[in-house]
Amino acid sequence: MSINPKTTPIYQTSVFTFDDLNALEAYFEEPGQSYMYTRYGNPNNEELAQEINRLEQGQGAVITSSGMSAILTAVLVYAKAGDHVLCAEEIYGGSSSLLSQELTRLGLEVTYVPSAEIYALEGYVQPNTKLLLAETISNPMMVVTDLARLAETCHGKGIKLVVDNTFASPILTRPLALGADLVIHSVTKYLAGHSDVTAGVVIAQSEADAKRAAQIMRTWGLNLSPFDSWLAARSLKTLKLRMRAHAASALAVAQWLAQHPKVQAVFYPGLASHPQHELAQTQGNGLFGGMLSFRMADDQEAVNRFMRALQQIPFAPSLAGVTTSLSYPLGTSHRGLTRELQEKMGITAGLIRLSVGIEDAAEIIADLEQGLAAV
Ligand SMILES: Cc1ncc(COP(=O)(O)O)c(C=O)c1O
Missing domain, CATH: 3.90.1150.10 (Aspartate Aminotransferase, domain 1)
Structure with a gap:
């Protein structure tokens, strides 16, 4: 019997089996060819990641359990205790709570930059500043950020640009093409689009950053369930x-x-x-x-x-x-x-x-x- 589904079935399993030790070795030697444990990777998460990566024209994407865990992952790709993070003042309230109330407890320092000063960043960048977090279109006043200009400023000052592209979606704007280093989405919003999924994604400009984001997602346990990935992948088609x-x-x-x-x-x-x-x-x-x-x-x-x-x-x-x-x-x-x-x-x-x-x-x-x- 041959079963060839046109769409990807839901792999609602927490773990995968191996025939023998050779199969286990092949899993480690050929990444992406087989699966071991759903927190590390699952075909439904992989399908969603690949499709979003294609839309955002990235070098790799990592699916997370929510937009919040995508922001957490993105910040952790570049910053550790003792580092300084810049954030646009007009930002989603949850992002500023994560930075100010939680990540400061882990030793990160955070400074908010008003819109008027964001393209100059005069006086904001310190030797330990690692990144700036900004949104393509801000909530709720719909201020549009000039991402190419912002990327130039950030890179000129030696820091990374992380863009929350949730309000725009890749159909409007592809921040990586404009110079952003990482893009995040609350997939909960347009990408899933039917008010029935909570999910997030990080898309990277470089393979190395995508790998690091995947490591963080796995180790912090920020993965999405296969069913939610399946729903979001279905939504992406429209x-x-x-x-x-x-x-x-x-x-x-x-x-x-x-x-x-x-x-x-x-x-x-x-x-x-x-x-x-x-x-x-x-x-x-x-x-x-x-x-x-x-x-x-x-x-x-x-x-x-x-x-x-x-x-x-x-x-x-x-x-x-x-x-x-x-x-x-x-x-x-x-x-x-x-x-x-x-x-x-x-x-x-x-x-x-x-x-x-x-x-x-x-x-x-x-x-x-x-x-x-x-x-
Ligand atoms: C712009 C933006 N980024 C991130 C988030 C967080 O996403 P989630 O609720 O999926 O964790 C939200 C949620 O409203 C948002 O509006």
Whole structure:
């Protein structure tokens, strides 16, 4: 009997067997040709890693259990106790908690760099500085980072650039081609895209860094389950189609919101009014992504009325699923920041973040219209 499945089956096993000692030796001598233990490697993780590596044009990718463990892995590739790490001030709240609350306890030093100073890094780099962590598109204000310029600055100062490309996805932007050393994703978001997987990935510019990331993933136990890898690999097959649909609907929704009398400001790189609109156009491959934020009156009761009036769009503190959802940065992702930093970043009581799904824009707009009518 010959069984030839068209798609990769789920290898839901924690361990693999060997016929004899020669097979064990072959495992060690020919890496990638067989498997021993799922924490070290599994065909489903491997399939997902290879596909993401191809999309990001890397020299190797490592799948991890979450976006957070991908960030941890990336930092540990370059930094150890006694080293100094730079981080863009506008960064996902979980990334700054990891750096400031956990990695500092292990002896890392962390400094945050405001957006205005990021391309010069004047006075920020110390002899023990190893890397800068930044996002392609920041959350929730959608500031677009000029990655080629940032990579030049970092390399000129002898440090590595690690880019969180979660908001853009490789369909918009490939940071390695622009000079980044490592790219990470919360695969939980666009790459998996259906709000049913938590996963992460690190993609490397060099084979040596990819190997080191794999070692860290295995030794710290940061691996993903085969089933979640299988789900994410399945989702990747529609990534390009989904990103185009997200971007088309998001642009139409952003344009509609921008002319609504109850909306004070819209933050979306696809609008001509966005400060990095032109950069976003070239760096985003003509697409601007599916994420946007907008500000209504800074009145939490009005925000509550808006949320309750929506029929289709749930308040769900995540993003990048195929159906539209909204989040509230002040109460969720940026809750832990000081009031001063929240205000500096523009995260006020009326700021709503919208993760535009792949529905037709008219459907999303109709729901937003009735929500705004209740404000
Ligand atoms: C930009 C960004 N990076 C990383 C993460 C962390 O990813 P995960 O929740 O998969 O651990 C998130 C989560 O929201 C995120 O938005």
